[in-house]
Amino acid sequence: MIGKKKSMWSLLNPLEWLNAAIGLLAVVFAPLLRWLGMLTPPSTVGFENIQKADVDDAKQLAEEQEAAVDALTQTMSPAEVVRAYARADVVGRAEMDLRELDDAQQDWLLRLSEDDLAKLGMSTTGACARSLEAREVRPCYPKTTAEADAPEILSTPSAEDNDEWKRQQIAALYRQVQRELWLAPGVPNLQPKHTAASLH
Numbered sequence: 001m002i003g004k005k006k007s008m009w010s011l012l013n014p015l016e017w018l019n020a021a022i023g024l025l026a027v028v029f030a031p032l033l034r035w036l037g038m039l040t041p042p043s044t045v046g047f048e049n050i051q052k053a054d055v056d057d058a059k060q061l062a063e064e065q066e067a068a069v070d071a072l073t074q075t076m077s078p079a080e081v082v083r084a085y086a087r088a089d090v091v092g093r094a095e096m097d098l099r100e101l102d103d104a105q106q107d108w109l110l111r112l113s114e115d116d117l118a119k120l121g122m123s124t125t126g127a128c129a130r131s132l133e134a135r136e137v138r139p140c141y142p143k144t145t146a147e148a149d150a151p152e153i154l155s156t157p158s159a160e161d162n163d164e165w166k167r168q169q170i171a172a173l174y175r176q177v178q179r180e181l182w183l184a185p186g187v188p189n190l191q192p193k194h195t196a197a198s199l200h
């Protein structure tokens with residue numbers, strides 16, 4: 001866009017001189033003021049406000065996690081390293097430290113198929129040690145613990161259940177009385193309940 005042409009009379013206006021002087025000062029001193037930080041800072045919309053304490057906390061957490069991983073890998077036996085390697089995913093296997101194993105053991109472990117690694121991952125640590133020593137997969141799975149029997153659920157008997165129970169009790173008593181009363185002569189009572197009273 002082309003600016004408006006100024007007339008010759010505008011050069012005599014002191015406000016035009018003042019405007020030109022301010023523009024000249026802005027061009028000369030703007031980089032200096034920007035460098036000193038006296039101009040308005042750029043917009044920070046969309047940026048997270050992170051404090052020094054947050055950075056220190058994140059650093060401390062990372063150091064603790066790294067120390068825990070180092071302690072875990074230092075205390076692992078070769079069999080535990082094999083089992084951990086077999087249980088890890090592809091990314092975890094790539095990052096795993098195998099220095100506990102010698103070169104031949106590392107070579108054997110790295111050549112295993114996914115099926116063999118799955119078998120070793122489900123095996124016990126002792127089975128991983130035997131497999132590492134023999135350099136062939138010898139899985140041995142831990143025994144499954146017997147599940148506890150489900151507790152018996154007690155329910156309140158209904159009226160029909162009570163009636164059926166009473167019928168069974170009465171039928172049992174009737175059979176017993178019938179056997180006691182109608183035994184053939186000379187056959188002893190196998191389950192005597194009452195002693196007959198004798199009159200002399």
